[in-house]
Amino acid sequence: MDILIYGTINSVSLALYALGFAMVYGVSRLPNFAHGSLYILSGFVTWGFLNSLGLNYLLSIILAMVATGVIGALIYQFVLIRIRGMEISEIIATYAIGLAILEGLRWGGFKGMTYTLPPFIEGSVTIADIPVDYQRLLVVGIGGALVVCLWLFTRYTRVGLALKGMAQDERAAMMLGIDSDLMAVVAMGFGSMLAALAAILLLPLGNIVVESGYNVLILAISVCIVGGLGSWIGAILAAFLIGFAQILTAVYLGSHYQMVVALLAIIVTLIIKPSGLFGKQKELEERV
Amino acid sequence: MKVNTERRRERIDRGIKIRTDGIYAMMSWRELCYLSAPRLVLIAGMLILPLVMPGMYWQRVITITCIYALLALSFDFLAHFVGLVCLGGAFFVGIGGYMAAILNTSFGLPPLLTIPLATVIGAGVCTLLLLPCLPLRGVYFAIVSLMYPLFAARVIEAFDIFGGTDGILGIDSFSNQWVEQYFVIGVTLLFLFGIRRLVNMDIGLVFRGVKDNDQAIKASGMDITRIKAMAVFIASAMGCLSGACLVHIYMWSGISQFALDFSILPIAATVIGGGGTLVGPIIGCLILVPISELLRDFGTLRIVFYSIILVGFIVFRSEGIMVYGQRKYHQFERWRKV
Numbered sequence: 001m002d003i004l005i006y007g008t009i010n011s012v013s014l015a016l017y018a019l020g021f022a023m024v025y026g027v028s029r030l031p032n033f034a035h036g037s038l039y040i041l042s043g044f045v046t047w048g049f050l051n052s053l054g055l056n057y058l059l060s061i062i063l064a065m066v067a068t069g070v071i072g073a074l075i076y077q078f079v080l081i082r083i084r085g086m087e088i089s090e091i092i093a094t095y096a097i098g099l100a101i102l103e104g105l106r107w108g109g110f111k112g113m114t115y116t117l118p119p120f121i122e123g124s125v126t127i128a129d130i131p132v133d134y135q136r137l138l139v140v141g142i143g144g145a146l147v148v149c150l151w152l153f154t155r156y157t158r159v160g161l162a163l164k165g166m167a168q169d170e171r172a173a174m175m176l177g178i179d180s181d182l183m184a185v186v187a188m189g190f191g192s193m194l195a196a197l198a199a200i201l202l203l204p205l206g207n208i209v210v211e212s213g214y215n216v217l218i219l220a221i222s223v224c225i226v227g228g229l230g231s232w233i234g235a236i237l238a239a240f241l242i243g244f245a246q247i248l249t250a251v252y253l254g255s256h257y258q259m260v261v262a263l264l265a266i267i268v269t270l271i272i273k274p275s276g277l278f279g280k281q282k283e284l285e286e287r288v
Numbered sequence: 289m290k291v292n293t294e295r296r297r298e299r300i301d302r303g304i305k306i307r308t309d310g311i312y313a314m315m316s317w318r319e320l321c322y323l324s325a326p327r328l329v330l331i332a333g334m335l336i337l338p339l340v341m342p343g344m345y346w347q348r349v350i351t352i353t354c355i356y357a358l359l360a361l362s363f364d365f366l367a368h369f370v371g372l373v374c375l376g377g378a379f380f381v382g383i384g385g386y387m388a389a390i391l392n393t394s395f396g397l398p399p400l401l402t403i404p405l406a407t408v409i410g411a412g413v414c415t416l417l418l419l420p421c422l423p424l425r426g427v428y429f430a431i432v433s434l435m436y437p438l439f440a441a442r443v444i445e446a447f448d449i450f451g452g453t454d455g456i457l458g459i460d461s462f463s464n465q466w467v468e469q470y471f472v473i474g475v476t477l478l479f480l481f482g483i484r485r486l487v488n489m490d491i492g493l494v495f496r497g498v499k500d501n502d503q504a505i506k507a508s509g510m511d512i513t514r515i516k517a518m519a520v521f522i523a524s525a526m527g528c529l530s531g532a533c534l535v536h537i538y539m540w541s542g543i544s545q546f547a548l549d550f551s552i553l554p555i556a557a558t559v560i561g562g563g564g565t566l567v568g569p570i571i572g573c574l575i576l577v578p579i580s581e582l583l584r585d586f587g588t589l590r591i592v593f594y595s596i597i598l599v600g601f602i603v604f605r606s607e608g609i610m611v612y613g614q615r616k617y618h619q620f621e622r623w624r625k626v
Contacts, residue, residue: 031427082603087427088373089602092555096602099552100595103588218438221431256446263439270432271420 002130003247009136011243012143013202015236017216018223019150020194022235025224026167027187030080030090034098035195036217041101042068042196043208047115057118065196072192073185080188081181098217106210115208117200139201146197147236163187215259222262226269227277234277241265295623305618326617330567334477338469347469351537353577354472355530360554360561360569361479362526368564369487370519371499372422373430378437378550380527381534382543384410388532389456389541399460403532410528415521422516434551441546455542459535472533476570479526484566486522495519553577556598562608571610 017039024032042064049060075097083089119135126132154160165173166183174180223242227234242265249257269277308319334354341347359377366372388406391397397405421432444450451457462468486492494515497505502512535541553576554569561572576594583590601608 079599079603088367088430089606091375091427091430092559093599093602096595096598100592103591103595107589107592225431260439260442260446263435263442266435267421267432267439270424270428
């Protein structure tokens with residue numbers, strides 16, 4: 001039973017890590033290696049609003065999300081747009097930006113165990129004899145709501161439809177009058193906001209540690225690759241697959257092996273079926 | 289009336305470059321110098337460097353620079369001549385390093401034997417391990433190769449093999465410092481000119497064919513995976529060699545050899561020096577490694593610095609220093625009216 005409950009929670013958190021990455025990649029084919037650092041950055045921004053400026057928690061959350069979204073959009077607008085389409089440069093540039101943010105934070109003294117965000121609601125509830133705190137339940141609830149909202153957003157709003165169109169066929173979308181550069185900026189902004197949302201939901205469960213930025217990035221990438229780059233449904237299913245696999249290994253083998261599972265999942269998926277579980281679009285191009 | 293003063297810049301090869309293209313280069317000293325000066329300056333410069341360095345510390349920096357230069361060379365060769373972007377240079381370093389460490393401590397072989405053995409065996413191991421993902425290309429190969437060193441480090445940590453998190457201690461060092469330095473410098477130069485020769489031979493043409501149009505190579509009846517495996521063997525041999533040297537210099541081998549530094553700094557050096565020139569990465573390393581040593585006092589801020597430099601180069605001057613230098617050396621520019 002505890003495997004079921006904690007597996008679900010772990011899977012939803014993985015899905016939250018991965019959604020932003022999947023969104024950016026799906027729309028603009030940009031592997032955003034700065035995703036993990038945006039996640040950590042938004043945690044510290046929230047902490048800063050909350051503790052240094054003394055704002056209300058809800059207000060600082062909203063401000064931090066907006067700020068991270070703007071930062072992501074600015075990174076795209078001023079740096080990444082110039083190297084669009086050059087895959088190697090994109091990877092190196094986003095990775096370097098991520099590294100700069102994380103190491104800059106570390107240099108700025110944001111390290112150690114002193115930075116924590118308070119949970120939204122204190123306390124815990126017992127489900128089938130297993131104590132689960134409210135924050136973890138909130139993660140699952142908001143994660144589920146987010147997926148539904150994203151589904152509605154890409155189906156019934158103009159911006160969402162434009163993003164979806166770009167993800168399917170950029171040239172056709174441009175012919176229909178969708179500004180592809182603008183949409184890519186919007187996607188990067190949304191992706192960063194999703195990273196911030198994940199951070200705000202998940203960071204209260206522990207400390208804000210700079211190093212975990214790398215782990216978030218690896219987990220996001222592994223979920224997206226196993227699910228098929230650019231496919232949201234695939235990403236969510238893969239999150240559950242890896243999430244439960246991780247919890248099972250943690251229970252039966254030991255928690256060292258959790259990260260090994262994620263990395264092994266990537267390597268095996270890439271070797272057997274590089275386009276992932278649900279990535280159908282570029283199956284032929286990836287393999288000779 | 290509007291006067292049209294638009295101008296454009298035009299680049300023309302220098303006369304001497306054209307004269308030195310053919311056999312006539314042998315006719316005069318001037319042409320011979322023009323052809324051989326850049327190479328001789330590099331070789332002589334590399335050989336003199338340890339002598340002019342002010343102390344032990346900076347001599348060590350030069351050795352480390354050469355080790356990074358080997359890695360950068362291997363990245364450049366794989367990325368720009370075979371089309372496999374390998375973000376996991378650290379994997380080669382780690383495999384080579386652990387191999388040399390085990391050969392030295394468990395079998396008692398001297399460094400003179402462990403380094404060549406670690407190079408060849410390590411390259412074989414790397415090639416075998418990477419073999420399943422060789423059919424991949426582009427961003428997929430980049431990601432999977434980025435994962436390999438992380439995976440290797442986690443496996444060593446989790447299974448507690450090869451000394452676990454403590455690493456392997458008590459490895460022999462080189463017999464003295466001059467041997468260490470000139471060995472590393474010599475090997476770097478040897479590989480630089482060796483790879484240059486290699487990419488201009490027939491097999492080099494096939495390598496470039498794999499990069500530009502693999503379907504054509506396949507249509508010519510050649511096995512792409514085999515050719516890629518050969519290229520990976522050559523590149524990982526360079527990586528393993530540098531790892532083996534590193535282990536014997538520090539007399540220690542540990543998980544930190546799989547650290548991202550060994551993957552990122554060579555890439556940065558290649559971008560800054562100029563990809564596809566083979567000399568560029570070495571020049572990039574000669575610039576970047578000493579700078580990062582100078583900035584050691586700033587702690588992690590230096591990583592921020594060179595990340596920003598890297599982004600700047602990628603966005604604004606993606607050709608790199610070496611390509612720019614070559615252009616200035618071989619061509620002159622003038623303005624002409626349109």
